[in-house]
Amino acid sequence: MSGFDNWEKLVQKQLKTDDIYAILQKENLENIDVKPYYQNNSETKILPKVEESTHLVAEYQDGLEEQAFAFLLNENVEGLEEKAIFINNPDLAEHILTEETNRYFSLIDVFSDDKNAKINEHLAGELLSKAFERQIGIDVSLHQNAGASIIQQLAFALGKSKELVEKFGPEILEKLVFRLAIGSNYFFEIAKIRAFKYLFNQLSKEFEKDLIPYIFAETSLRNKAKNDEENNLIRSTLELASAMISGADAVFSNDHKIENQTELSKEISFKQQVVLAYESIINVFEDASSGSYFVEDITQQFAEKSWKLFLEIEEKDGYLALLKSGDIQKMIFEHATREQSWVEEGKIKLIGVNLYPKLEVKKTIAELYNVDEIKKVRLAEMFE
Template sequence: MSNLLTDDFEPSSAAAWKQKIQFELHGEDYKTLLTSTNEGITIKPFYHSDDFEKLEIPVPNEDFIFCKHILITSEEAASKTALNSIKQGIKSLKFIVKKEFDFETVFSKLLNKEVDFQFEFSFFSPIFISELAEKLKNETVYFNIDIIGNLAKTGNWYKSFHDDFKNLESIIQKYPTNYCIAVHVDLYQNAGANTVQQVAYAISHVNEYLLKFGGEIANKIQFDFAIGSNYFFEISKLRAFRYLFNLVLNEYNTKAEPKVFAQPSLRNKTLFGTDLNNLLRSKTECSSAVFGGANTISIESNNSFFTNPIELKENDLNSFILLKEDSAQNSVTDSYYIESITKQIAEKALEIFKEIEKGGGFLSQLKEGTIQRKIKENAQKEQQQFDCGELVIVGANKYINETDTLKPNLSKNPFKEKKSHKTLIIPIIPKRLTEKLEQKKWRNET
């Protein structure tokens, strides 16, 4: 007698499964179970090897590392925080730089420790960056200069189109071993772009740099992605990007492993239940980044959108260490579902990329306002879905804790409108989905 617990089941084809589903639906068409997302991605009720097509996606050569953000307000304090983070096992430090600082003091005890140094500048000073590069010439450095991203975010160049590109070119030529350029895809996600748009804009954005400086600068670029809460779609997003970036580089007769910096999205973070809900969201998003193939993953404070970066708690660090160990034991590369989503995102993003190039390129469409309009349209769609409860953010529009108050978290009104200023183009503004609810609650509490 055969053993039902150990014998293999007879294989069934995809067609057989569809027939069975149709039978269970009492004759209803199988297609009634297909669903479509905002991006136009089709989700099926089951996935089968008959329909499986595996894409050749470049994977990172090295294991991912975690990154800690440090806002430089005091050089001594920044150096101390950095040193403590290194002792905790952090392998990447991202310095948030609002103005020129005394880097001799900051880095006096930080060199030769096998740590990556990342920078996020609020200004673009080629002289200061050159001096900093000399100090860190024996270290792995990411300057993350994104003059196009700054235009998209602020509406203006740092100085002018000509000066910004000229200054960036001088840094690239002078420091060829550093990662000088960044493509801040996180801006598009945090402003409301969907996964397909993010991938398309990442490719179009970087193509402007490739056209200007040539394919040889491909290995000097880091891509900053924000990771949302749609777990499998975020994994697929990063994989689709890697696939398309490789495709684009083929046109330049070059190859490079894309460096991906991933951080939790701001778009779904709330001022409600900050210590728990945002933390859980951030850790889930970091998990997506791990399996999506990110090189560096930010473990920044879950409430960083309304407070300065804070010291990482030991319990939080331990949870990320567990995530790293768990990722070594698991793989998503053979998931029919993820492969299907990856392929669809890549195909649709490639279509958008081609449309942008036909329309004159990414810079041209930014100046025309086309990119901004497309992002705004998707953001408004998501906002409507959130407002009616179709898109759920726990603690905000579902499972609400009525005792939550904003006052313990905030010392001043975070909803004051910023002063408008003259811009060359319409800036792309990040916006969280819960802001309208929070504004209402703030008014009621004050």
């Protein structure tokens, strides 16, 4: 009898039932099979990242120049030296003043997010003419904050990449930055980034390349609440840890205050990253969760399911065609409203919102979501 069989019999005895999995397995929105026990059935492959050490990115403000080595810019800032600069504003692309000592990356997405379903070729051309290390952003954070599933997020990222290849050629794959928002399901989010590395590498091989995606990971707004700033800090700290552990190339913490943000709240949000990096040194590892049977297993499941959805999207003429027809919006809508109903029912627990609540339901799911629009919706908005 194997060690696994012995474990099962022991648990059956302790739980006084033969059907232990009905008790030990928990339903999840992604339909990922999460087992109560794992054994090593696969070879571990280290998933590298592009950067040697994860960039800790701060939104620019006076006084942080000495503390931060990477900045998110929404407007031009002169005098920065030896920094990693992430350009966040399309209007800035044309007017940014570059310094030789800095490194520049564009987070600017050139896709429309509505039924116009177009690539802004003028903006793309402007960006591609710049002496940035990476010129085009692919924003998947919008999809996460709109309520898309992890599988949808990864498939859409691949779909947008494929559209860019068809428009600009395979060389575009080396010029991309993928912007992902990290949610609160700690291990699933670690697996999400790991799975995307597998997937993008596989996509690049279709075009005779062997590439690693450049990943900019930020904290989600989806699970944050206006009246619960302290819990927002805890949630975003765990999200940052997921991003660093899984090997993101850059991380950014959105302000933990939804309203009435201040210079201090921005600084505190940035320094979450500093504490994590300098106290635990998790920002220097390529793939810290490699070898975890649980994480390896769910990484594989996410990769397989996302690749399958990507192929289905391609069979229906690609991401832009489905965006134009409204199918992308409908996919996100169906998952987002189901997730919102789980919050309403208490199956997803948000401390201070629907667990030990300070608030009452004020908006319906129908008021929050539109099947024809991809828009950011926080789960707590129902109660605010």
